[in-house]
Amino acid sequence: MKRNTLLCISLIFCFAEAWGQNILPRKTLTVDEAVAIALEKNPGLERSALETAGKKRAGNRSWNSLLPSVNASAELSRPSSVTGAVSPEQNGWTPEVSLSASVSLSTAVIENIKKARADYEAGLLSHKTAGQELELQVRKLFYQILLLQANIKLASQSLESAQARYEESSALAGVGQASRLDELSARVDLENRRPQVRNAETLYANALDSFKAVLGIEQETVLALQGSLEYPGAVVTGEEARGSSLKTAALRQEIKALEARRKAAWHEAYIPSLRFSWDANPIYRNESWNDSGSFSISLGIKIDNFLPWSAAKTQLDTFNDSIQSSRLQLAESLRNREDRIRQYERTINQTTETIEALALNVELAESTYAMYEEAYRQGAADYQSLRNAGDSLSRAKYQVQQEYYNLIAAVLDLEKELNIAFTF
Numbered sequence: 001m002k003r004n005t006l007l008c009i010s011l012i013f014c015f016a017e018a019w020g021q022n023i024l025p026r027k028t029l030t031v032d033e034a035v036a037i038a039l040e041k042n043p044g045l046e047r048s049a050l051e052t053a054g055k056k057r058a059g060n061r062s063w064n065s066l067l068p069s070v071n072a073s074a075e076l077s078r079p080s081s082v083t084g085a086v087s088p089e090q091n092g093w094t095p096e097v098s099l100s101a102s103v104s105l106s107t108a109v110i111e112n113i114k115k116a117r118a119d120y121e122a123g124l125l126s127h128k129t130a131g132q133e134l135e136l137q138v139r140k141l142f143y144q145i146l147l148l149q150a151n152i153k154l155a156s157q158s159l160e161s162a163q164a165r166y167e168e169s170s171a172l173a174g175v176g177q178a179s180r181l182d183e184l185s186a187r188v189d190l191e192n193r194r195p196q197v198r199n200a201e202t203l204y205a206n207a208l209d210s211f212k213a214v215l216g217i218e219q220e221t222v223l224a225l226q227g228s229l230e231y232p233g234a235v236v237t238g239e240e241a242r243g244s245s246l247k248t249a250a251l252r253q254e255i256k257a258l259e260a261r262r263k264a265a266w267h268e269a270y271i272p273s274l275r276f277s278w279d280a281n282p283i284y285r286n287e288s289w290n291d292s293g294s295f296s297i298s299l300g301i302k303i304d305n306f307l308p309w310s311a312a313k314t315q316l317d318t319f320n321d322s323i324q325s326s327r328l329q330l331a332e333s334l335r336n337r338e339d340r341i342r343q344y345e346r347t348i349n350q351t352t353e354t355i356e357a358l359a360l361n362v363e364l365a366e367s368t369y370a371m372y373e374e375a376y377r378q379g380a381a382d383y384q385s386l387r388n389a390g391d392s393l394s395r396a397k398y399q400v401q402q403e404y405y406n407l408i409a410a411v412l413d414l415e416k417e418l419n420i421a422f423t424f
Contacts, residue, residue, distance in 0.1 A: 067103070068102060106268070108264060152197070158193055166187050229404040252330065278294070
């Protein structure tokens with residue numbers, strides 16, 4: 001009775017789990033589909049796109065500083081007195097209108113327009129760089145998850161083999177054909193393999209959560225990744241498109257934007273501005289309109305900007321420091337990029353050689369497994385020996401998959417440095 005109750009409870013939990021998976025949203029993704037979703041929904045990239053759109057809007061509207069400033073106001077007033085009565089001829093409402101317009105012309109206006117355009121171009125390159133970094137992250141995570149899936153499969157298979165060895169040792173010990181020590185050793189091996197399976201499942205779950213967060217999709221979504229760790233084509237080399245890094249281009253554009261800001265600040269500080277202004281103030285009084293107004297042209301400059309400790313001079317010095325720092329950063333980035341390209345090339349070559357060597361191990365393991373399989377059919381080998389040979393074959397294949405992942409990651413890193421289309 002107790003056994004039947006436990007069986008019913010187990011079936012209920014199985015049906016509940018299956019039903020829960022059926023009602024959850026499911027997605028089957030290739031790596032390219034995952035990249036497309038991330039480029040559309042990733043929150044960080046959305047913020048970058050919003051900032052870039054703001055810089056574009058500022059650039060498109062930067063010419064509005066050439067528009068005149070126009071103000072208008074209307075007023076009704078009447079005289080009042082606290083010491084005596086107001087004369088009847090003054091005791092009435094007087095309408096008054098005020099109009100003014102002014103515009104300032106300076107070379108700084110043109111430089112500010114150029115500055116806004118340079119800021120937008122720098123923001124555009126920064127956004128493209130962020131998109132490239134995101135695509136690289138998605139592709140590497142995709143293949144890492146495939147490798148972790150293979151790791152779970154290998155760990156589970158090893159656990160099953162350890163379970164079979166323990167059961168066989170226990171059975172043999174029960175009939176006196178194996179020692180108690182052999183049974184305990186098999187049990188220790190079995191218990192040591194359980195945490196390995198749990199650890200593999202945890203690593204997979206954490207990587208999958210990170211992948212969903214990068215893609216910008218709900219954590220409740222059930223993902224199935226459609227792909228392979230096999231390398232399909234020729235290995236990319238660092239001789240392709242050298243010198244066209246997006247990061248390098250973004251740094252160069254940032255320097256141009258800083259130079260444009262410095263030039264605009266210099267024109268604002270040291271070039272005179274020409275100001276045109278007009279104002280009118282018509283007042284209706286004594287049944288007639290009286291108008292007073294003026295038109296003026298002025299040329300002005302701030303003399304204190306020429307002092308060596310002025311705020312304008314300090315701002316220009318800050319721009320000069322920033323430009324020099326960015327140039328040093330660009331030179332360092334170019335050197336580091338060349339170093340990274342050489343390192344990725346060495347990793348690719350070393351990994352390719354390792355894959356070729358491990359492929360021989362797979363062939364040997366396949367031959368060994370085939371021999372044990374034939375021996376098992378003929379009764380010359382036991383089932384546990386066959387399982388051990390199968391485990392060895394699985395480990396050999398998994399080692400090849402690990403190296404394939406290392407190769408894929410190195411190739412993706414190199415392609416990002418060279419700014420060429422990703423192979424995977």
